Amino acid sequence: DAGVIQSPRHEVTEMGQEVTLRCKxxxxxxxxxxxxxxxxxxxxxLIYFNNNVPIDDSGMPEDRFSAKMPNASFSTLKxxxxxxRDSAVYFCASRRQGAANEKLFFGSGTQLSVL
Amino acid sequence: xxxxxxxxxxxxxxxxxxSTLRCNFSDSVNNLQWFHQNPWGQLINLFYIPSGTKQNGRxxxxxxxxERYSLLYISSSQTTDSGVYFCAVVRGNTPLVFGKGxxxxxxx
Numbered sequence: 118d119a120g121v122i123q124s125p126r127h128e129v130t131e132m133g134q135e136v137t138l139r140c141k142x143x144x145x146x147x148x149x150x151x152x153x154x155x156x157x158x159x160x161x162x163l164i165y166f167n168n169n170v171p172i173d174d175s176g177m178p179e180d181r182f183s184a185k186m187p188n189a190s191f192s193t194l195k196x197x198x199x200x201x202r203d204s205a206v207y208f209c210a211s212r213r214q215g216a217a218n219e220k221l222f223f224g225s226g227t228q229l230s231v232l
Numbered sequence: 233x234x235x236x237x238x239x240x241x242x243x244x245x246x247x248x249x250x251s252t253l254r255c256n257f258s259d260s261v262n263n264l265q266w267f268h269q270n271p272w273g274q275l276i277n278l279f280y281i282p283s284g285t286k287q288n289g290r291x292x293x294x295x296x297x298x299e300r301y302s303l304l305y306i307s308s309s310q311t312t313d314s315g316v317y318f319c320a321v322v323r324g325n326t327p328l329v330f331g332k333g334x335x336x337x338x339x340x
Binding site: 150159160162165173206208210219220221222223225226228 | 263265267273274275276277280318320322327328330332333
């Protein structure tokens with residue numbers, strides 16, 4: 118299995134620009150999570166989906182952030198407009214909800230720098 | 233919500249030494265996992281261990297669910313063990329809640 122695949126690995130953009138991060142979960146996993154990691158706040162859960170349906174988006178910091186999961190194999194996290202304080206590493210993770218061994222697997226992350 | 237506390241926050245070891253990392257949680261959980269974030273930022277799942285003891289090579293973990301703690305043991309540490317170790321728990325059907333991690337530096 119290829120694991121959770123995220124793209125791009127690095128993104129450098131200017132303040133005000135739209136940023137789209139992409140994630141392909143592990144095949145057969147039905148729960149998908151978006152996390153953000155910074156030195157100050159550690160790992161924060163932004164939003165998660167079960168069976169492509171958003172369950173809890175209370176971690177999304179502002180209306181500038183939005184996430185979609187149009188099908189079981191693809192999700193996007195969009196920031197529009199981006200701001201310098203959005204600079205962080207964004208991780209996508211997936212797991213098989215309801216399985217006896219519900220291990221969570223992370224992608225390699227997207228390092229976002231907003232100038 | 234559930235609180236997860238990890239200790240120590242930082243640890244420096246000489247190569248070959250053993251160490252114990254601790255994770256305390258504030259309520260009963262049905263899922264506990266240990267992760268290692270290597271110096272390149274990758275998060276690797278080490279153990280799924282809601283209770284009992286598991287071993288994987290030089291690493292082992294024990295969770296005492298009734299006393300709300302878990303321990304991660306690293307024996308004969310190597311420089312490649314450096315990074316941040318996270319404990320994460322689930323209560324009910326909620327997502328994993330992460331602790332702040334233990335930053336381990338193993339020096340040759």
